[in-house]
Amino acid sequence: GGTAGGGGGNAAEGGERVYVQAIADDPMGLNAQLISGATPSMFSAQILDPLIFLSQDYEMTPGLAESWELSDDGLDLTLVLREGVTWHDGEPFTAEDVAFNFEEIVPLQSFGAQIGERLESAEVVDEHTVVLHLSEPFGPLLETVASQFMVPKHIYEGTDYVTNQANMEPIGTGPMVFDSYSSGEQVTLTANPDYWGGEVQVDRAVYPIMTDPNARAEALFAGEVDQASVDVSQQGRVSDDPTTLLLEESNFPQLVTVMFNAQSEYLEDPAVRAAVFAALDREAIVDTALSGIGTPANGFFPEALEWAVSPNVDFSQDFPRDVDAINETLDEAGFERGADGMRFTLNVRYINELSDVAATVEMAESMLEEVGIGIEMQGTSGAVFTEKVYTESEFDLAFLRSTVGADPSIGIVRWYECNDQKAAAANPSGLCDPEIDAAAAEALATSVQAERGVALTALQDRAAEMMYYAPLAWFNGAFPTINTTRWQGQDEPTSMTNRMPWTTMTMEG
Amino acid sequence: MTTAVNQPVAGTPLIELTGLNVVLPTGERSEVEAVKSVDLVVHDGERVGLVGESGSGKSVTGRSIAGLLPTSPRVRVSGSIRIRGQEMVGAPARTWNEVRRKTVGMIFQDPLTFLNPTMRVGRQVAESIPDRRLVRSGAGGDRTARDRAVFRFLRQAGLPDAEQVAASFPHELSGGMRQRVLIAIAIAKEPSLVLADEPTTALDATVQQHVLRTLDETVAELGTSLMLISHDLAVVAGMTDRVYVMYAGRIVEEGPTAQVLAEPRHEYTQALLRSVRSLTDQDTDLYSIPLALRQRFAEEPSHVA
Amino acid sequence: MLLEAIDVSKTFRSRRSSAPVHAVQNATLQARPGEFVAIVGESGSGKSTLARLLLDLLDPSEGSIQLDGREVGSMDRTERRAYRRSVQAVLQDPAGSLNPRKRVAQAIGEVIRLHGMARGSAETRHRVTEVLELVGMEPAAAFMDRFPHELSGGQRQRVLIARAIALDPRIIVADEAVSALDASVKAGVLAVMADLKDRLGVGYVFITHDLPVVQKVADHVYVMRHGRILEHGPKDEIFANPSHPYTRELLAASPALP
Amino acid sequence: MKARLFHYGRLLLSSLILFIAVITVLFFLLEMAPGDPIQTLVGDVPLSEAFRAQITAAYGLDKPVWERYVLYLGNVFTGNLGFSFGTNNEPVLDLILSRAGNTLALAVPAFLISTIGGIILGSIAARTRKRWLDGGISGGAVALFSVPNFWFGMLLIMVFSIWLGWFPTQGKSPYGQPGIGFEYLVLPVITMATSELAYKTRIMRSSMIESLGQDFVDTARSKGLSSSHLLWRHALPNALLPMVTVSGYSLGYILAGSVLVERVFGWPGMGLLFIDAINRQNNMVILGVVIVLTVVIILVNILTDVVYGLVDPRLRAQFSPQRTLPPEGRQDRQSDEVAA
Amino acid sequence: MTQQETHMVPPPETDTPAPPDGAGSPPPARPDAPAGAAGRRRPPGTERSPWRVFLRKPSTLVFLPLLGLFVLIAALGPLLVGDPSATGNAELLAPSAAHPLGTDHLGRDYLARVVNGGQISLLVGFTVAVLCMTIGLVVGGLAGYHGGWMDTLMVKLAEFFQVLPGIVLALVAAALLGANVFIIVAILSITMWPAVARIVRAEAMRISQLGYVESARAAGFRSVRIIWSDVLPNALPPVLVATSMTVGRAILIESGLAYLGIGDPSHPSWGALLNSAQAYMRDGWWLAVAPGLCIFLVVLAVNMLGDALNDAYNPTVGRVK
C-alpha cells in the first residue's frame, strides 16, 4: 500500500460499522427510474426496491411483491404486496404507490415505457393488491417489472418528476437510506433500521468519488476502501493479492460489441462486414485489451440465457480469423489493396472514457491493418458518440460496452431491430431487416418462453448472416473489486443484481 | 579613518586623476577604451569645466570620480584616482560609499529618469543627508529636523515652495524643478565637490538659463568646488574658471577657461571654437571640422597644457 | 508656388484622460521656394504638430493646408502626387529617420521609383549618385551600399536631405533636423541646406529651438508658444525688435560665447 | 480624481461588455455543439418520448435559442446560473460554490507561494547576476517553466506517494471525512505553484535587472547608500510594478490550470467539475464555471488596475496601459499558460 | 588590473563613434573588409549582428542542436522505428535492448509510439506558432500602424482571450467539435494569436512613431507598403522571440488537452501517451517518463532559444549617460 493518512472511514468512531466503496464519477442522480447509468443504478439498488428481484442468473424472487400472477392470456398481472413496509420517511408503502408508479413513473423509464404503451390501467384492488391490465401480451413483462424501482407517490405526486429533489435524495424502502451528497466528494448512506428484509449489518456506507482509476486501485489495495471498480489493467494485481477479489457475481454480464454502419460505402456488403468481424481477434482482445477478464464471444446471446441461445451460431466457426480468407473476401468485394497496402480506412467511433473499449479499438487497429484496413479512431465523449453514431450515422464502425439487461427482448433485441427513428442506444446500422423485425416482434408478443426462444433463435441466425452488430467479448472487468480485509461476505450474490448483501455481510474486529 | 575625507588638506588637491584609463564592455566580447590616460586635478573651491564632443569620454571621466561606473566585472579601471589624497582605484565599496556620502555630489543629465518615480521628492533628498549633520544639530535624526533640513536644501536649490515640492512625486514637477531637485540632492550632503554632468541638455533654453543660474548661486553660497561637464562651450564659459577639453578619450587641452576660449592652442579646440562661432556669428561662413583633421586628432593625440 | 497653413488648429483628444490637448491653435503660416522659414518656440509649443499638418501627416481639426490655393486634404491622386513630390520632409535623426534595414541606395532609390523620377535600376542608381553628390557625399559609390548605422550622424542627416531633394522638391519641411548634432556637424549640414537653397531654390520650413542657428540662416521667423503663433516676421525684424515678451525672454536665454 | 473615476467607469463598462461577450460566445458554441444533452443525462439507453418531453420542459429547452439566451443572460445578472442537469434542482451556482472552496484551497497557497517566492528568488537572481546563484535560479526557472505541470504532478505522485509513501495520491481528505487534510494539500499546491513560481521569478529577475539599470539608481548610488538599501528601497518598489500585473494575471492562470492539476490529484474542485461537465455535456455547468472564472479574472484585472494606480504614483494622475505590461512585455502571457 | 590591456580592444574605428566628417570634405575610403569583419562600423553597443550573438551563446550551442535532433527524429524517426500501433509483444515490458523504451499495456513498442507522438506534438507546436505569427503580424501590424477600429477590435479580442482562458475554450471547443490534429491546431491558433498580435501591435506602434515611417508616409508610400517594408521587418525580433515561446506553449497546451483525453487517438501525441500512462504509474513507470521528458526537453529548448534570442536583441550591457 502506498497512500498515507488513509484508512479513514472504517470502524474508527464508536465502533460504527462503515463500508467504503469508491465510485468513479459524480452521480447525476440517484434514482435510476429517471436517470440511468451505472452509478445511479448502483445507488438505486441499495436504496430502492423493485417489486420482483431478478438475480444475475435471471431467477425471480419476491421483492416488494410477495407474489404475482400473470393471467394465461398475458394481459393481467396481479401483484400481491408485502405488508408492513414503510418508506424511509416513515410513510407506509401501499398499493396506491404501486399504481402511481405504473401510471406515472414507469412509462418514463426506458424499458418501462414498453409497459406504459400497453398498460390500460393499474387497478388498486385493496391496500395490498394491484392488478395491471395490459392491452396486448408483453413477452418480457416480469423482467421489465423486475427492473422498475418503486418510488413514493406522496413525494412525487403533483411535482415535476424530472427535477424532483428526491431524484438526488431518494426515499425508498431498501436497506440503505440516503444520507448526504457533496458534489465531487462523496455520497453517504445509512442503514435502514426498519428494513423489511432483515437487519442491516452496516451502519453507514460511504462512497467517495474518485475519478482516477489509478487512485481507486491504490486505495483499494491499501485497504482504504472496501470496494471500487478497478481498471482492467490492474486486474493482474487483483488476482495476485489474496485480499482483493473481482466481483464477477451479482451483476448482469456486460459485453463489448462492435457495430457496423451498413450504409458506409465500404461496409454495404454483408460479406465485407463479416470479413471485418472475422479479422478482429476476439481471443487477443480478451487477453490483452481486457486483461483476460471475460470470455471471447462465441454467439450473440450470453450462455446464461440457455433458452434463448441459438444452437446454429458459433462465431469460432462462422467467423474464424483466417487472414488469407479474409483478404480474399475483401479482394473479391472489390477492395483491392492500394499502393500503401491499404484497402480503405474506416472511421471508428467509441467513448474514450471507457478505457477497456479504447484498448479494444487500439488493438483492432493493429488487427485490421493486417488485412489492409486502416482505421481513424474517433474517441469522444458519450454525448458526441451518441449523436454521431445514432443520430447522424457518421461512422463506419462503433465499439461500445453495454449490459445484457434483464431480458433479451429489452436488453439485446433493440440492437438488431429496425431503428428508423434513429433512437439512441439501439441499432445504428441503418439496416432494417424484415426477418429480424418479425422475429423480434414475435418474441415480444408472447409470454411463453419456448415460443420466444424459437423467435430469438431465428433472429440470431439471421443476424449472423447480416452481421451488423455483434459482441466481441463477455466482460466482467467493469464490475467492482472488493478488498476482504475488513468486510467478509460482500461477494455473496443477492437475489437482486447490483445490491450488496447488507444483511449478511460481516465485519472483522 | 575616513573622517579625513571631507576635510581640506593643505597641498593635496581635492581630486587628482593620473593616467586614468577606463575600459568598458560594449557587447559580448568587445570593449571600448572610453578614457585614455587622463590627468585631471580639481582643487578646493575651484570651478572646472570638461568639454568635448559627444562620446569623447566626459561622462565616463566624471563617473569615475564618483565611483559610478557600471558595476559589471568587465569594467577595467587603471591609473590613479585620488580623492583628498586617498587612492580610490581598487578601493572597497564601503570607501566609495563614504566618498559619495560626504565628498562628491553628482547632478545628472536627465532630470526625469534620474529621480525615483515611486518615491516622494522629500525622501529622496532626505536620503542624501548624512546623519552626522543632524546629530550635530542635536536632533538625533528626528523627523522634523530632517524635514527642516530637506526644506532648507530645496530652497537653497531654488525651490521656494519647498514643502509642497517635498511632498510631490517627480512626475508632478516640471523639468526645471526636477533638475533643481537633483541639485538639492547633490548639495544636501554639503559636499566638497559638485559634479554636474550636462545638467541642462534636456531642458529648454529659457529653463536652462534658470537652472544654471541656480547652480551657480548655490555653489557660490556653499563654497564647494564644481566640475561642470558639457559639450556646450558657451555654458562652460560662463560657469567655470578652468577647463579641460577632451577628444576621443583623451584630454587634449587644459587651461583657464577664458584663455582657452580666447586663444585655443590645440588644433581641435581651435577647430571646435571656429565651428561654434560659425553658427552664431552672423558674418562668418558655416564651418565644420574636416574629416582629415579629425582622423589626425584621433590617431595622434597631442596634449597641450 | 506657395505652401500655406490657413488658420489651422489641431486638437488631440486623448482616450485616457478627458482633457483635450490644443496642440496648435489658429496658426497661419506661409512658405515659398527659395525662402528659409524658421519656427521657434519652447518645448511642447506645437512646432512638430504644425510641421505634420503641413506635411499632411495629420488632419487639421480646423482650418486648412493649401498648396497653391488647393486644399491638400481634398486633392485628387495626381495633385496629391505632385504635392508629395514638391513638399518633402526631413525629420529629426536620433529616433531614426532611416530604416535600419535599408541600404542608402535603397532608401533613396525607392522614393525615386515611387514618384517615377527614374526608370530601371541603372537610371535610379544614377539619380541616387547625383543627389548624394549634391549633398556633398562624394564619391557616392562609397556610401550607396551602407546601412544607416554605418554612417556618421552628419552623413545620415545628409542622406535624408538627399532623399528629400531627389524628387526636386520646392519646399522641405525640416523638424529639428540638426538639434541632436554636434556644433561642427550641425554647421556642416546647415551649409549643405543653405547651398541647396542658393543653387536649386529650395525653400525650407525649419523647426528648431536653437536661436543662434535661426539667426544665422533664416529669412522669416515664426515664434510659437502654447500652440499659438505669437508673432512672425522677417528675421532681422524679430531679432532686432521682438514685440512679444516671450520672444524677448527666448532671445535673452540662449547662452553665447564671450 | 475625475480622470480616475472616468477611467474606472470605462474599465467597468468594457469589462461588462467583455463579460457579456464571453457568455454569448460560449452559449452559442455550446448550442452548436453536437450531442444531445438529454440523452447524455439519461444514459446509454433508449429514451421514451414522454420522458424526453418532460425533461425538455423541465429544463426549459423547448424555448427557441434566442429566448433562452436572453433569459439566461438576464438570470446571470441576478446570480442565477441555471440548474445542473441531473443533480436535480441543484442550482449551478451552489454547485460551483460548493467546489470553489476546494479550488481556492489550492489556488490561494499556490498564488502566495509563487508570488512571494518569485519576488524573493527573482530579486536574489537579479542581484547576483551572472554568477552561479543567478545561473541556478534562472536556469531552474526556465526549466520549471518548461515542465508540463500535470506531468510534474505525476512525477511527484510517483516519487513521493508511490515510492516513498509520504503523501496520499488522490483526494483532499481521508475518505468519508469532511475538510481538507494537510498532507493531501502538499503535492497539488506544489504542482500548481511551480510553473507560476518559475514565471514570476523570471519576470521579477528581469524587472529587477531593468530597475537596477535605471538612472535613478545611479542617483541613489551617488548618495552613498548601501547596496542593500539600493536593492530593497529603490529598485524593488519599481521592480514590483510589473509584478502587480503578472500576479493579477496569474490568479487567472492558476484557476484555469486547476483543470489539469485537479485531474492529476483527483481534487474535487472546480476544475474537475468542469471536466466532468464537459464529458457529460452538462452545458449549464460548463457555462457556469466559465462565468465564475471570467468574473474572477475580470475582478482581479480591475483590482490589479486599482492596485497599480495606488502603487505607481505616476498613474494617480494619468494612465498609460503600456506601462502596465511586464518588462518582458514581449511575453505577456495569455491565459493558456495553464498548461505550463 | 594594473596595466592597460589592449589585446581585447578592437581597432578604434569599430567602437569609437564614427567621426562625423566636415562639409565638402571627402569621405573616408571605405574599408574593403568583408561584411561583419571588424572594420565595419556599427551603432555603438551592437557591434555584432544579433544573429551572430545568438548563434554563439552557450545555451544556443546546447539547445539548438537538441531541438534540431528532436525535429530530425520527428521527421525521419517514424520511418525507422516501425509500426507504433502493432500489438503482439508482451505487455508492459520494461526497457530493454529490443524495446529501448519498453512496451505499453497493449504490447506496442513504446519507442515507436514516442517517436510518432513527437511528430504530432512538434507539428502542433510549430504549426500553431507559424499560424500565430502570420496572423499576428498581419493583424497586429495593421492594428498598430493604423489604429482606429482595427486596433480597438484587436485589443478587445486580445482581452477576450485573456479573460476567457485559452485552455478553457480549447477544452470546450475540442470536446464538442471533436479533436483531430487540425481542430486542435485551429483552436490553439485562434486562442493564441492575440498574444503575438499584441506584441506586433506594440512594436508597430512604436515603429510607427519613428522618423523613417513618418518619412515614408511623407514621401507618399501607401500604408500596406510601409507596413510590409518598414514596420514589420523591424518588428520582427521580439515577434520571433514571442513565436518561439508560442511553440513551447502550444506544445504544453496540446499535451495538457491530450492528457485530459482531448486529442486524436489515431495519432497520439506525447500528452496522449501520458494520459494512458497514468494508469500504469506503478507497473510501468517508464511509460510516464519518456513522453514527459520529451515534452520537457523540447519546450525547454524552445524557451532557452527564445531567451537567447531575446538577450541577443536586447543586450543588457548598460551605457553611461
Ligand SMILES: Nc1ncnc2c1ncn2[C@@H]1O[C@H](COP(=O)(O)OP(=O)(O)OP(=O)(O)O)[C@@H](O)[C@H]1O
Ligand atoms: N499624437 C499626439 N497625441 C496627443 N497629444 C499630442 C500628440 N502629438 C503632440 N501632442 C501634444 O501636443 C502638444 C504639442 O506637441 P508638439 O510635439 O507639436 O510640440 P513641439 O513644439 O514640437 O515640442 P518639442 O520641442 O518638445 O518637440 C504637446 O502638448 C504634445 O503633448
Ligand SMILES: Nc1ncnc2c1ncn2[C@@H]1O[C@H](COP(=O)(O)OP(=O)(O)OP(=O)(O)O)[C@@H](O)[C@H]1O
Ligand atoms: N556603459 C557603457 N558601456 C560601454 N560603453 C560605454 C558606456 N558608456 C559610455 N560608453 C562609451 O564610452 C565612450 C565615452 O562615452 P561618454 O558617455 O563618456 O561620452 P560623453 O563625452 O559623455 O558624450 P555625451 O556628450 O554624448 O554625453 C563612448 O564611446 C561611449 O560609447
Ligand SMILES: [Mg+2]
Ligand atoms: Mg555624457
Ligand SMILES: [Mg+2]
Ligand atoms: Mg517637436
Ligand code: NI
Ligand atoms: Ni587586467
